[in-house]
Amino acid sequence: MTALHDLPAHDLLAAYRQRTLSPVEVTQAVLAHIERWEPHIRATYLLRPEMALAQARESEARWLRGEPKGALDGVPSTIKENIATEGDPTPLGTAAVELVPAAADAPPAARMREAGAVIVAKTTMPDYGMLSSGLSTFHPLSRNPWDTRKGPGGSSAGGGAAAAAGYGPLHIGTDIGGSLRLPASWCGIFSLKPSLGRIPIDPPYTGRAAGPMTRTVADAALMMQVLSQPDARDSMSLPYQDIAWSQFNKGAERLRGLRIGLLLDAGCGLPVEPEVKAAVERAAKLMEAAGATIVPMAPFMTQAMLNGMDHFWRMRSHIDLQALPAARRDKVLPYIRTWADSAAGMSGTEVFNASHQFHLTRVNTVKACSAFDYVISPVAPMPAFQAELPSPTNDPLRPLEHIGFTVPFNMSEQPAASVNCGYTTSGLPIGLQIAGARFDDLGVLQVAHAFELIREPQRAWPQPPAG
Template sequence: MASSSSFPHLGRPISELTAAFAAGDLTPVDALEATWEHRAAVDPLINAVPYVDVDGARAAAEQSARRWAAGEPRGALDGVPVTVKDSINAIGLPWRHGTKPNEHLPVATVDAPPAQRLREAGAVIVGKTSMPDFGMLASGVSSLYGIVRNPWDLAASPGGSSSGAGASLAAGLTWAAIGTDIAGSVRLPAAHCGIVALKPTQGRVPHLAPSTVRSAGPMARSVADVVEVFHVVAGFDPRDTLALAPDAGGRADAFTDDQVSTLRVGLLTEMGYGIPADDPTLRTVHAAARALEDAGAEIVPMRSPLAPDAYDALDALYLVRALTEWEGHTDEGRESVLAPLVRWAVGARRLSATDYERALLRVAADQQRFAAAQSDVDVVLSPVLPTAAFPAEAVGMIPERPLEHCSFTAWFNQTGQPALSLPFGEDGGHPVAVQLAGPRFRDSVVLALAGWLERSRGRVPDWPLEPRPVPGHVWEVQG
């Protein structure tokens, strides 16, 4: 198995890899070859990168090597092996949206905006990462790909829907990835897999099809690496009719202690519905709050404005979205879609048009209440997940409503705010993360505070470059 000893830059920061390119100690072709070798050893265990573009990646790496040799790299990502999620079109790679009915679609001939920006920056797109059917599960179970496993604990889920991206980064397969997030789908796998991911301000990272709630977002092992990727993929693209104008702000350097001391930080530990955060999760969030308070930040306890039935309307919107995609397939195709997802999605058939409109209005009202509750703080600190892990075979923590456990993440999609997942603790061999969310357009604040918290954490996660079971751990699978 390729390991950190056979290729010492596996699992190391992007800056160290590109410094080696600049010094001539290795080339982008060397990094790509190490990626292929490591994937061959690791991916059969975690099932994270089902499609690779051997010829395209090799050509890109060779072109990058020539640029580095000439002292003319395109930037901080030139020659860096990366992946994109199955739901993001990339030339030469298939788009399957995680579902078996799409397995015979032709490969893409056009890059979606995130893939195009990566290529323009010289990054080497190695391949596509796994995801569940339609991207409508917060787990790694798919009718097409089977089960994606968490390299921290092969019996555990990597989360979803950017399942393969989270698992592959934790295992050191590449240095960065682009996922997408509609209810937490970059932040949830980041939390499960001990990496960092940003759901940006809605529209900051262009993506297709345009959406008011779904964002493409950068994922990597460190805040600094996420910053590098974010500044590449956040460029304006007119194909996304909801894309924001270019950000005039500067780069997001980590805050100093003096900057942290000026902040009012809202501490949100319950959402008013759903699975409550368990003790290890709460301990981790409070540890992050203490670090901020010790630096002089004001910690402001927050109460969620959401009622116990708030998720019902949100679930209705997810149901209709999933059912619409399912019904778009042939009868044969519909039969091959993941059965638990179908059992959930067909619940949309009981909804009338006026039921759906009422759900839209309820979600809009709750979204406004949730945004207003944050009006007097600079940033919100919360859990990402209510608990660290659940079985790899499960479609969610609550199988009958598989997105309900996304309570801490989903509402930031509705408000369009930037939100980030940062590993900050551990529970029984599983990473535990905290979430930082800021006002719209303040992505740099979220990233800068995350950089400070990452530094205050005092240790680097022991990423499982060789995937491992958790000794003695037995899951009880439900549903």
């Protein structure tokens, strides 16, 4: 029998409807499971059991009246720390930020509350979200449930760890260069970085997207139904579109006749490790056996593009840090200070040339993908790395060498998902990235679900250490 904390959202909602389970007993089970896991992985911020139980009791009363509030009523959920929740401080993962209560829920948090979700906790992130790890000067070090010596990825570090560990079925993260997909890959879960503007967010920023982090495509599709509702605060959001998110399940037949590009070389950054390459190649063969045509792709990113984006982000962060009082600036993670301050001597011409790489990345990505229905690749060139490291290279002057597969789809505004496609010999998950044309978010979900149906059997989710 499946434990309550492991049940997907669809099953919970059906049980609430049939009155075979209540949101209170499910929330109690999730909180008890978090209590067992949390000392080992430290995924949460503002874990407040009594507040969660109060929400669950309100949900239970609505279900007993036959009046559920929305599509997620009573489902335990978490929200990434940088998505504002009314009355709570938003430290952005760093001890340098003043803890000021947020005046209002940001759009993703507002949509979850409106849908009746039980917000169990917020989840951790590294300083300013600028690392693909759980290393933070504000939060305790977050770790990977599959191997607590490893990190969960970032910057949606706690969200990835929480989903893999079973802190309820629904989690929200954000992504500007891979921050949803990298933790999803390294924690063996599913995540969708939607088309830019599909999910309203505040504040909006070029390439920045919020998205679901779940164990299944089905639960992500359910979240998209809620999160994609309009919000005028996002000046970059897409016009609202009534997408049939419930039509994510078209079966393995959805792959038949598709022309899918296979990208095994990002063209920049670290080389793909053999176990990762082999897992993605096996995934491609499974798709081919299901009727897709797989076409090898040449790399379309360059090291100059990756370096340019890196240098522009360094200058942005340098300016932000220089604006802080010295005492607060000194609290920022030294790795990030070294990275940001390396931009201090850049000229205006150099900053412009660096910023231009965002546009070149966009143009190259769209052009390369235009010949295909979908593109598959590794999410990252390696599996999860040592938890204490800020990045795989541990070098603040080479910090983004692992995002060559993910960042182009932020700049091209295309939807891209991570779905587990295998494991290393040591048992670490490996993510397959599936990218689609701009606005084809539902298609990416359908292809990812088709792959779920044909992939090799999945291993049991990790369990908290005994004692």
